[in-house]
Amino acid sequence: MSARPVAVIGVGQTHHKKARADVSMIGLVREAAERALADAGCDWADIDAVVLGKAPDAFEGVMQPELFLADALGGAGKPMLRVHTAGSVGGSTFIYGSHLVNAGIHERVLTVAWEKQSEGNAQWGLAGGRSGGIGAGGAFAPFIRKYIRDTDAPEYIGWMVAVKDRQNALKNPYAHLKIADISIEKVKESEMLWDPLRFLESCPSSDGACAMVVGSEAAAAAAPNPPAWVLGTAVRTELSTFPGRDATRPQAGVDCAHALYDSVGITNPREQIDVAELYVPFSWYEPMWLEGHDIAGPGEGWRMVDDGATEIEGSFPVNPSGGVLSSNPIGASGMLRMAEAALQVRGLAGEHQVEGAHVSLGQAYGGNAQYFSMAIFGSTQDAVR
Amino acid sequence: MTEQHDDRHVVTTTLEFPYRRSLGPVIGGFARALAEERIVGVRTQAGDVLVPPTEHDPRTGESVRDGFVDVGPAGEVQSWTWVSEPTERHPIRRPFAFALIRLDGADTALVHAVDAEAIEVMRTGLRVVPMWRAERTGRITDIECFVPAGLEG
Numbered sequence: 001m002s003a004r005p006v007a008v009i010g011v012g013q014t015h016h017k018k019a020r021a022d023v024s025m026i027g028l029v030r031e032a033a034e035r036a037l038a039d040a041g042c043d044w045a046d047i048d049a050v051v052l053g054k055a056p057d058a059f060e061g062v063m064q065p066e067l068f069l070a071d072a073l074g075g076a077g078k079p080m081l082r083v084h085t086a087g088s089v090g091g092s093t094f095i096y097g098s099h100l101v102n103a104g105i106h107e108r109v110l111t112v113a114w115e116k117q118s119e120g121n122a123q124w125g126l127a128g129g130r131s132g133g134i135g136a137g138g139a140f141a142p143f144i145r146k147y148i149r150d151t152d153a154p155e156y157i158g159w160m161v162a163v164k165d166r167q168n169a170l171k172n173p174y175a176h177l178k179i180a181d182i183s184i185e186k187v188k189e190s191e192m193l194w195d196p197l198r199f200l201e202s203c204p205s206s207d208g209a210c211a212m213v214v215g216s217e218a219a220a221a222a223a224p225n226p227p228a229w230v231l232g233t234a235v236r237t238e239l240s241t242f243p244g245r246d247a248t249r250p251q252a253g254v255d256c257a258h259a260l261y262d263s264v265g266i267t268n269p270r271e272q273i274d275v276a277e278l279y280v281p282f283s284w285y286e287p288m289w290l291e292g293h294d295i296a297g298p299g300e301g302w303r304m305v306d307d308g309a310t311e312i313e314g315s316f317p318v319n320p321s322g323g324v325l326s327s328n329p330i331g332a333s334g335m336l337r338m339a340e341a342a343l344q345v346r347g348l349a350g351e352h353q354v355e356g357a358h359v360s361l362g363q364a365y366g367g368n369a370q371y372f373s374m375a376i377f378g379s380t381q382d383a384v385r
Numbered sequence: 386m387t388e389q390h391d392d393r394h395v396v397t398t399t400l401e402f403p404y405r406r407s408l409g410p411v412i413g414g415f416a417r418a419l420a421e422e423r424i425v426g427v428r429t430q431a432g433d434v435l436v437p438p439t440e441h442d443p444r445t446g447e448s449v450r451d452g453f454v455d456v457g458p459a460g461e462v463q464s465w466t467w468v469s470e471p472t473e474r475h476p477i478r479r480p481f482a483f484a485l486i487r488l489d490g491a492d493t494a495l496v497h498a499v500d501a502e503a504i505e506v507m508r509t510g511l512r513v514v515p516m517w518r519a520e521r522t523g524r525i526t527d528i529e530c531f532v533p534a535g536l537e538g
Binding site for chain 2: 019020021022023024026027030034043044045060061071072073074075076116118119120121124
């Protein structure tokens, strides 16, 4: 970025669960926001603006929830903005907030993303209120079948990703799914939902929220904990369908990745990035995004999985937090990728910390694999080597 | 074209989607108190009493203090609007007022219906008291309506 340096100075998230019946929507977003403020050593009064993101309003049936949540997020009398880019929204909400600091408009911006899936029905919401919705898995399964056909990937690759992410989730105190006895056998024997996706290869439905405080260099210097420098951000979008579209490797995803890498001087992402948090709601999206963002060559993504490269101890760890496969409060899922990527370079990821992580990638996608938001975080402003 | 219709040519379908809402500790506590024929608020860090209660001070975002404060049950009309032709979905079937009522001990106002019998009775500053339902479920409708003080008998 050419303008002012931007840092993540505070990160907070809720414990994600199937139903957080113990809290209201207000209580849910405040739980994440208060943790982020505490991490940043800030109070509500220190925040200049609030940016809120969530997936479609029909999911909970609250239209324009940013209006009723404004004062719950300390937004009275401050600029407040809502972002909506489907499943990628958490990522783009954070990115928008970072731009407000980057452009010199604000010193500290609170970004918050959330979903309370237990209060509605996402499948019904996705179908626009019509019956007969096929769900996100039904939309993505044909893309996955095409990937498998094009690359001759063995069936067990999806099972491996499902096991790896659930094992990682056991190290993340906030993760929703904790399947202590997860195994290839267990995934393989789980119910087929949308061929080739089995039940345990799919994300859960979660209630949860995530918040990030982004700040200027001065704000980072005043914060008690180490910052994650936001070295670059990129957002790209394409239409959901058009003739000749490659849904397995959407052009918007390729363009987003290259715009990001170019902006921070990354020429070999697999070598220069230490850890990635990718939006993987269905197991096969791990190898698909490794290839779709040119981290791996064609047909090499599934080989990275097969070789164990994406495990927490591997050469290119992916989703040490357990990822979307372990916690999926939809609106927050994209921000969780950014937050977890930031925690890694701050050295604050706890039990799922990747040793020596200095450069991390956060990525989120949404809609019909058509909205992309990506960011590179560094432990220092010159971390990319 | 005739105006005649045959029931066999009409299919009526009602689509509905029931959303759920978890109330959380603060609105949840307010609801539980209603079932006990009590109205409670919360105190902000600055000392104001909010009724109905919220989890935060809407002006600052700060969390409210722990614990509830009993208020009312009587209060004062701060502002009102007259509903001269109630529909079957209104809380009272004869003409009534929707009013902002600041209960004794509260610093904010609660919206509720006032059964005043005639528009001439309504005025800002009117003292009102709640009429409780015999069977209460922890909902705002546990208060059937407010009536002018002195007319509750």
